[in-house]
Amino acid sequence: MKQSIREEKILKVIKERKAISRLELAEIFDLTPARISKIIKSLLDKEIILEKDVGVSTGGRPPVILTINEKIFGDVLGLNLAPKNIFLTVGQINGEIRKRKKYSLDKIQDEDILNFIEKLISNSLASEKKIGVITIIITGFVNHEKGISIMSPHYKWRNLNIVKHLEDKFHIPVLLEHDVRAMALTEQQIGACKGINNFVIFNICEGIGTSTCIDGNVYRGFNSMAGEMGHIVINTSSIRKCSCGKRGCLEAESSNTAIINRITSDIKIGKYSMLKDILSKKGYLDINDILLGVKKRDFLAIQVTSEAVEYIAQGLNILVSIIDPEKIILVGDIFTSKFLMDTLKFELNKFSLEFQKCIIEPTKLGDELFYYAPIAVVIKSIFENKKFTKKYITKLGGSYDFN
Numbered sequence: 001m002k003q004s005i006r007e008e009k010i011l012k013v014i015k016e017r018k019a020i021s022r023l024e025l026a027e028i029f030d031l032t033p034a035r036i037s038k039i040i041k042s043l044l045d046k047e048i049i050l051e052k053d054v055g056v057s058t059g060g061r062p063p064v065i066l067t068i069n070e071k072i073f074g075d076v077l078g079l080n081l082a083p084k085n086i087f088l089t090v091g092q093i094n095g096e097i098r099k100r101k102k103y104s105l106d107k108i109q110d111e112d113i114l115n116f117i118e119k120l121i122s123n124s125l126a127s128e129k130k131i132g133v134i135t136i137i138i139t140g141f142v143n144h145e146k147g148i149s150i151m152s153p154h155y156k157w158r159n160l161n162i163v164k165h166l167e168d169k170f171h172i173p174v175l176l177e178h179d180v181r182a183m184a185l186t187e188q189q190i191g192a193c194k195g196i197n198n199f200v201i202f203n204i205c206e207g208i209g210t211s212t213c214i215d216g217n218v219y220r221g222f223n224s225m226a227g228e229m230g231h232i233v234i235n236t237s238s239i240r241k242c243s244c245g246k247r248g249c250l251e252a253e254s255s256n257t258a259i260i261n262r263i264t265s266d267i268k269i270g271k272y273s274m275l276k277d278i279l280s281k282k283g284y285l286d287i288n289d290i291l292l293g294v295k296k297r298d299f300l301a302i303q304v305t306s307e308a309v310e311y312i313a314q315g316l317n318i319l320v321s322i323i324d325p326e327k328i329i330l331v332g333d334i335f336t337s338k339f340l341m342d343t344l345k346f347e348l349n350k351f352s353l354e355f356q357k358c359i360i361e362p363t364k365l366g367d368e369l370f371y372y373a374p375i376a377v378v379i380k381s382i383f384e385n386k387k388f389t390k391k392y393i394t395k396l397g398g399s400y401d402f403n
């Protein structure tokens with residue numbers, strides 16, 4: 001095996017294990033102690049790794065532990081664009097977050113979003129001097145490798161090369177990732193999917209999307225469009241039109257938008273609901289109003305959300321049958337309702353086979369799922385994406401001369 005390829009493989013293992021001895025590395029790669037010591041010396045000379053503390057002795061001299069030299073990586077500036085908010089993070093690749101800030105997108109027009117992002121980056125670079133990478137997380141169809149937003153219904157972008165645009169402007173390496181895939185990386189690094197190789201994230205907000213991790217890696221698909229679970233037709237007799245043009249898609253039956261639209265139009269045609277007052281006062285309903293209705297046992301809110309949950313259960317049943325994951329993590333406001341979670345479990349019990357043992361549970365990370373995600377994307381890309389790693393390290397004066 002070429003020396004540079006072997007060094008990169010060893011770096012990935014040191015990163016994943018966080019701390020490891022030469023002996024353990026020699027065993028993993030089936031190399032002699034002399035051979036592994038030579039490779040480690042080369043990595044120490046490049047200052048990509050460090051010798052740290054001593055490990056536990058098993059009789060002889062205690063082993064020296066090797067770790068990644070985090071100092072050669074600059075801080076991460078993350079902008080996570082959810083449909084209604086931007087979550088801004090400044091943190092380090094050791095997972096420490098120094099700054100968290102949430103900006104509402106309510107008053108920002110779609111065409112101004114890119115300007116707003118650029119303003120947030122400029123302000124952050126002026127106040128934070130150690131930023132070495134920017135991560136942008138967006139919804140829609142995303143090509144992570146090429147850094148392109150193929151299509152984003154929320155910001156009305158089409159084939160926008162965000163990475164090139166921002167790198168040309170700010171001269172800092174930029175990473176782009178899809179929102180639900182970034183959630184998968186986050187759950188894998190700090191959430192309920194640590195150490196789990198096969199799992200699915202099921203996200204409901206204005207739309208519905210999933211991200212699947214197979215054998216430890218996020219699956220992207222041939223066109224980088226895997227996981228569009230929201231557009232499987234789940235109700236063939238439905239007249240409700242989906243944003244994609246089809247009728248009866250899961251998204252058109254069960255997304256926040258679908259639930260809100262149904263309840264709003266039912267109230268407008270005269271159906272009784274305690275939410276009528278809120279609708280008259282505010283002029284619109286949001287998902288928190290609906291969940292309040294569910295909590296107060298409003299008949300219409302319970303009827304519509306329960307139907308939505310029945311379709312979600314059908315969708316989850318399809319996922320379990322195709323992927324056979326160990327866990328499915330649910331993300332979305334509706335999963336914070338105990339009543340709706342109980343309904344979901346009841347519906348799932350109708351479908352699941354006794355031997356399909358998959359844990360289905362809501363995320364426990366809350367907003368941290370959005371704040372940590374940009375860091376998770378960077379950690380995943382280090383040593384995996386060679387071009388990016390080189391740019392990231394050399395930006396701060398380090399060297400990463402792998403050919």
Ligand SMILES: [Zn+2]
Binds near residue numbers: 231242244245246251
């Ligand atoms: Zn659709």
